Amino acid sequence: MREAQGGELEFFWRRKLQNSTAEIADLSQHHAPLLDLFPRATERADLRLTESQIRFFQQNGYLTGIPMLDARQLEALRSEVDRIAEAPDADLGLLYEHNRNESDDPSRRLFHCLGHWRVLPALHDLLWHPAFTIPAAQILGGAVRFWHDQLFLKPATDGGVVAWHQDYSYWTRTAPLAHLTVWIALDDATVENGCVHFVPGSHRWPLLPKPRLAGEMDAIRTVLDSAQLAAFRPVANELQAGEASFHHPLMLHGSFANRSPRPRRAVVINVVKDGVRSESDEPLLTGVPVVPKGQPLGGRFFPLLFDPACAAASR
Numbered sequence: 001m002r003e004a005q006g007g008e009l010e011f012f013w014r015r016k017l018q019n020s021t022a023e024i025a026d027l028s029q030h031h032a033p034l035l036d037l038f039p040r041a042t043e044r045a046d047l048r049l050t051e052s053q054i055r056f057f058q059q060n061g062y063l064t065g066i067p068m069l070d071a072r073q074l075e076a077l078r079s080e081v082d083r084i085a086e087a088p089d090a091d092l093g094l095l096y097e098h099n100r101n102e103s104d105d106p107s108r109r110l111f112h113c114l115g116h117w118r119v120l121p122a123l124h125d126l127l128w129h130p131a132f133t134i135p136a137a138q139i140l141g142g143a144v145r146f147w148h149d150q151l152f153l154k155p156a157t158d159g160g161v162v163a164w165h166q167d168y169s170y171w172t173r174t175a176p177l178a179h180l181t182v183w184i185a186l187d188d189a190t191v192e193n194g195c196v197h198f199v200p201g202s203h204r205w206p207l208l209p210k211p212r213l214a215g216e217m218d219a220i221r222t223v224l225d226s227a228q229l230a231a232f233r234p235v236a237n238e239l240q241a242g243e244a245s246f247h248h249p250l251m252l253h254g255s256f257a258n259r260s261p262r263p264r265r266a267v268v269i270n271v272v273k274d275g276v277r278s279e280s281d282e283p284l285l286t287g288v289p290v291v292p293k294g295q296p297l298g299g300r301f302f303p304l305l306f307d308p309a310c311a312a313a314s315r
C-alpha cells in the first residue's frame with residue numbers, strides 16, 4: 001500500500017481529467033481501502049464506545065465529540081472535497097446527485113452532493129475507517145452496510161441553512177428503520193458558521209413529513225403537536241475539525257446560515273444495519289441498478305463495511 005500523499009491524489013485526479021467520463025475509474029469497484037490513510041479495524045479495538053456513550057445515544061438520539069481524523073487525514077479529505085466543489089459538472093458524472101447550490105434562498109449557498117466515494121480515494125477509504133465503523137456497529141447492534149455518503153459545504157459569509165428534518169423521511173424506500181448517520185467536521189463547526197443543531201429525544205417521535213432540505217428552516221414546526229413544540233429545545237453540535245457526531249435516523253436536526261468569515265465543510269456517511277431491505281422497484285440512488293423490493297441492500301453500491309463477528313473471529 002502506498003502513502004496518501006498530495007502527489008497521489010494529484011495522480012488520481014489527473015487521470016480522470018485526461019480520460020473521457022466513460023473511462024473514469026469508478027472506485028465503487030473496490031470494497032477495501034486503496035490508500036494507507038486509515039488504520040485497519042482489527043488494529044484498533046480501542047475505538048469502541050463506552051457503555052455510557054451508548055446509553056447517551058439511546059437516551060438522546062445523538063452522540064458528539066468523537067475523535068475521527070488526524071491532521072494528515074483531515075488535509076487529504078479537505079483537498080479532495082475542495083476538488084469536488086470546484087470540478088466542472090462533466091467530471092462529476094459518477095456522483096448520484098450534486099447540487100452546487102441547493103439553497104432555496106437566492107442570497108445563500110449550500111453545496112450538497114451524494115456519491116463522492118466513487119470519485120476520489122480518501123473519500124472512498126473513509127467509509128472503512130474504524131473510528132467510524134466500530135462505533136457504528138455498536139450503535140446499530142450488528143454489521144454495518146453502506147447506504148450513501150453526502151457533502152454539505154457552507155461557504156463563508158453566505159452559507160445556507162439545512163431545514164429541520166429527520167433523515168429517515170428521505171429514506172422510506174428502505175426498511176426496516178435501522179439506519180445511522182455520522183457527521184464529520186472538516187472545519188471547526190460552531191454556532192457562528194452554521195453547525196448542526198439536534199433536538200434531544202426527538203428520535204422517539206413518529207416519522208414527520210419530509211421538508212425541502214435547504215428550504216424554509218422552520219417549515220417542520222407547522223406539523224409539530226403541542227407536546228413536540230414544548231420539547232423542541234435544540235442543542236448546538238459544536239465540533240472541532242476532525243471530530244464527528246452520530247445521530248439516529250429519526251433525530252430532528254438542522255443547521256442555520258453561515259454568516260461567519262469561515263467556511264463550514266462536512267462529510268456525512270449514512271449506513272444501515274446489514275439486512276435492511278429495498279422497499280422499491282425503482283433505483284434507490286440515481287444511476288444505481290434496482291435492488292428489487294424485499295431484497296436486502298448489497299452488491300457493488302452497498303458494500304459491507306464492518307462485521308464485528310468477523311473482526312472478533314480474526315483476533
Ligand SMILES: O=C(O)CCC(=O)C(=O)O
Nearest residue numbers: 152162167183255266268
Ligand atoms: O451539514 C448540515 O448542515 C446538515 C447535515 C444533515 O442534515 C445530516 O447529516 O443529516
